[in-house]
Amino acid sequence: MRRNKYGIILPFLAPAIILYSLFVIYPYSQAMYVAFTKWKGLRKSPRFVGLDNFEKMLGDDKFWNALSNNLIYLFVLPIVTLGFALFMAFMISQKVRFNNFYRVTYFFPQVMSVVAIGILWSFVYHPTIGIFSSLLKAVGIKNPPVWLGDPDTALWSIVAVTVWQSAGFFMVIFMAGMLSIPKSLYEAAALDGAGRGSTFFRITFPLLWENTRSSLVFITVIAMDMFGITFTMTQGGPDRSTDVLATLLYEHAFLHSRFGYATSIAMVYFIIVIVLTLLIFRVTRRETVEF
Amino acid sequence: MYKVSRWSAVSTQTVLVGWAVIVIFPMIWMIYSSLKTDQELFFSPWAPPMELQWDNFARAWTKAHVGDYLLNTLIVVIPALLLTLIISAMAAYVLARFEFVGRRFLFYMFLSGMLFPVFLALVPLFSLVNQLKMLNTFHGLILVYIAYSLPFTIFFLTGFFKTLPTEIEESAIMDGANPYQVFFKVMLPMASPGLISMGIFNFLGMWNQYVLPLVLISDESKYMLSQGLAFMLFKQFYENDWSALFAALTIIMVPTLIVYITFQKQIQDGITTGALKG
Structure with a gap:
């Protein structure tokens, strides 16, 4: 059966290996070098400068500002989005009426293009054509904030959009876990007189470890990225109040042709994602419960 | 299973309906706004269009x-x-x-x-x-x-x-x-x-x-x-030309919505099994 197996192995693997090596492995390995160079645009070539880029980063206010915005997202988004998603998943899996309608509706923003979402919400927040500010005026608030135009509110406006977009996705992930919990456990709890609250905290949540862990990793990746939504809604402004590492490095690379410095910021970005992912896996490592 | 009080059933539905409105309404607003004039967009953001401005779509598509x-x-x-x-x-x-x-x-x-x-x-x-x-x-x-x-x-x-x-x-x-x-x-x-x-x-x-x-x-x-x-x-x-931009958004979003509603089961499974395996 496997007599001339290499006659199939090589041609079947070749296209994948060639494309992947050229467009994925090669750029990533080159990035490991570019991060330690000064490279000012396509016409020049990279010059090795050791740790200069990273030293410069330490004293760069824009870098610390962008990083601290990522940290705010990293702190707020998991709590708000996952908390809300978990709450809704639990509600819907209780077989409330119209549960299917809710599941389908809540998930929809997940399939929309991030650019379309960004534009739609810049309209919603818009001080004159937007519905949000005129709603607030209608209920008596005279000077509603200029949501995306004010450094104090812009970041939180983006947080709200991100929750709007991703809560349904995480809800569906939690629901998948909830459906696999055997009914008998709930029946036993009901016999013991457990209410909704204690059923959730004693039974449902502890059995959702796997789903919680993957959700944490996803939301970490989302909070570190934030590029599409930020770039369409505020471009990092006003006054850099919504700048994140991804928008900052894009600006350095493609507006100012600082290829080396941009890549060294990307390197820091990458290291943070990896460290946090490993940390999540470490902290949440538990014996998985077998049913 | 266990008894859910009437009050908590009502409050559950309120939260769920409220979130559904927050998810859906911006899109409904976008669709009807895409048929308004620029003046209407600016002076009465909530109101439905007086006359349907199909020309917005023509401008979005070509211009x-x-x-x-x-x-x-x-x-x-x-x-x-x-x-x-x-x-x-x-x-x-x-x-x-x-x-x-x-x-x-x-x-x-x-x-x-x-x-x-x-x-x-x-x-x-x-x-x-x-x-x-x-x-x-x-x-x-x-x-x-x-x-x-x-x-x-x-x-x-x-x-x-x-x-x-x-x-x-x-x-x-x-x-x-x-x-x-x-x-x-x-x-x-x-x-x-x-x-x-x-x-x-x-x-x-x-x-x-x-x-x-x-x-x-x-x-x-x-x-x-x-x-x-x-x-x-x-x-x-x-x-x-804000009205054309609303029309452009609608042109892009409505097909996505139709495809999503038709294949919602497969799409949700595709994305979540994809995500959970990864």
Whole structure:
């Protein structure tokens, strides 16, 4: 059966290996070098400068500002989005009426293009054509904030959009876990007189470890990225109040042709994602419960 | 199960209905606003249109080039998607079914691609595509899309091929089928549920992709849909044709909505099983 197996192995693997090596492995390995160079645009070539880029980063206010915005997202988004998603998943899996309608509706923003979402919400927040500010005026608030135009509110406006977009996705992930919990456990709890609250905290949540862990990793990746939504809604402004590492490095690379410095910021970005992912896996490592 | 008080049942429904309204209403608002005049948009944001301004759609389609952007996106996404599926399926089949030197190494090499954020590769990728003379070309973007879709698709399909029974394959070989016939006539049809999941997953990823075209396509006439939309938004600051932009958003969102409602079960399964396996 496997007599001339290499006659199939090589041609079947070749296209994948060639494309992947050229467009994925090669750029990533080159990035490991570019991060330690000064490279000012396509016409020049990279010059090795050791740790200069990273030293410069330490004293760069824009870098610390962008990083601290990522940290705010990293702190707020998991709590708000996952908390809300978990709450809704639990509600819907209780077989409330119209549960299917809710599941389908809540998930929809997940399939929309991030650019379309960004534009739609810049309209919603818009001080004159937007519905949000005129709603607030209608209920008596005279000077509603200029949501995306004010450094104090812009970041939180983006947080709200991100929750709007991703809560349904995480809800569906939690629901998948909830459906696999055997009914008998709930029946036993009901016999013991457990209410909704204690059923959730004693039974449902502890059995959702796997789903919680993957959700944490996803939301970490989302909070570190934030590029599409930020770039369409505020471009990092006003006054850099919504700048994140991804928008900052894009600006350095493609507006100012600082290829080396941009890549060294990307390197820091990458290291943070990896460290946090490993940390999540470490902290949440538990014996998985077998049913 | 247990008793839920009337009060908590009512409050549950209130929260759920409230969130549904928050999710749906912005889209309904966008759709009816796309039929208003610019004056109506500015002076009565909540009101429905007085007269339906279908011309907004005509302007969005032709003057704002939404039609062209849509065509560009289809020209890139359709071949990229089909090639991703076939190339990944071939590699996954071999990785799942054959023993050979370096098999594990190759599998982990593809797997490792999922660890890295695309931003790390952005500058070297830009420079590479430039050296290959593929900046501002559709084929360049297609190749990049395929390459970045391979890791997850191969990972997923390798797992899928491993779950398929070997008997049918073996009996096909007994009947004298060559390995290529076995793959294309026997294995691919059996793998179609996995291919459909990955098809949906990658289609959405490619359709909504923003960073890669932003970096690799700078020629306005070759913009992808997401780029074109963002470009229209930036242009509004001096062109002031807001109603056409609402129409453009509607043109883009309504088909997505129809496709989503039709295939919502498969789409949700595709995305979440995809996500949970990863």
